[in-house]
Amino acid sequence: MSENNRFFYNTLKRIALLSDTHGFIDQTIVKHLQDADEIWHAGDFGNVAVSDYLSAIKPLKGVYGNVDGQELRKIHPLHQKFQSEGVNVWMTHIGGYPGNYAPEIKKTIYTERPSLFISGHSHILKVMPDPKIPGMLHINPGAAGVHGFHHVRTMVKFTIDKNKICELDVIELGQRASLESKNILS
Numbered sequence: 001m002s003e004n005n006r007f008f009y010n011t012l013k014r015i016a017l018l019s020d021t022h023g024f025i026d027q028t029i030v031k032h033l034q035d036a037d038e039i040w041h042a043g044d045f046g047n048v049a050v051s052d053y054l055s056a057i058k059p060l061k062g063v064y065g066n067v068d069g070q071e072l073r074k075i076h077p078l079h080q081k082f083q084s085e086g087v088n089v090w091m092t093h094i095g096g097y098p099g100n101y102a103p104e105i106k107k108t109i110y111t112e113r114p115s116l117f118i119s120g121h122s123h124i125l126k127v128m129p130d131p132k133i134p135g136m137l138h139i140n141p142g143a144a145g146v147h148g149f150h151h152v153r154t155m156v157k158f159t160i161d162k163n164k165i166c167e168l169d170v171i172e173l174g175q176r177a178s179l180e181s182k183n184i185l186s
Contacts, residue, residue: 011162013037013085016058018155019093019120020143022046022067025053026182028173029144032155033057038084042120042141043093045072049185065093065120086163087115095119097138098130109133116165123150125170137165146176146183 016036018029023046033039039058043065045051051072054060062076080091090109095117096102101109109117110132117130117138125142142154153173159166 011085013160014157014167015040015084015160016155016157017042017118017139017141018144019141020044020065020123020145020148021050022143022145022147023050023185024145024147024183025050025185026173027184029155030057030184032157032171032173036157040091040118041076042091042118043076044068044120044145045076046145046147047185048072048075051075053185061091063091063093081112081114085160087160087165088113089116089118090114091118093119094121097126097140098128098132115163123148125154125156127156127168127170143176144173148176150176152176 014035014037016033017040019042022044036058039054039060041062043063044067048071061080063080064073064076082089094102095105113133115136117136119140122140123143126140128138130136130138139156141156143150144153144155153176155171157171158168
């Protein structure tokens with residue numbers, strides 16, 4: 001394989017995106033991480049064990065959430081702003097969504113204009129463009145854990161291919177109720 005072909009094939013990246021695990025990881029989540037190149041976590045890990053476990057599976061990018069203590073805040077920042085395969089990404093836990101951004105996000109999102117804005121916190125799955133920022137996609141993967149008001153646990157997987165987000169899949173992980181006994185970190 002020539003050097004040029006190797007570069008071409010490396011322009012795809014499969015992302016597994018989750019949030020609000022609140023200390024909970026089960027085999028259903030793990031199964032959906034296996035074909036990812038990277039795991040991104042939009043905050044509320046719940047404990048360092050979740051961060052350590054995920055980073056042992058695949059490279060991990062994450063932000064801390066409002067329930068995460070000082071130990072996690074030393075590992076993960078409040079905001080992650082980075083580029084992945086030509087896509088400018090901004091990930092934070094409490095960010096809101098198009099038309100209803102958190103006040104501190106609203107101050108700069110229209111000037112920074114990321115291609116992909118990711119937040120968690122609400123436990124509400126949302127995938128939507130922002131009509132005021134052409135080409136920007138907002139993703140909140142919902143909640144993968146068992147704590148909160150959500151009924152169905154969710155995460156999102158997508159591919160970044162030559163600066164485009166494609167093959168976006170919403171993954172339903174099962175009902176929230178009565179799963180704590182299946183936590184592989186307990």
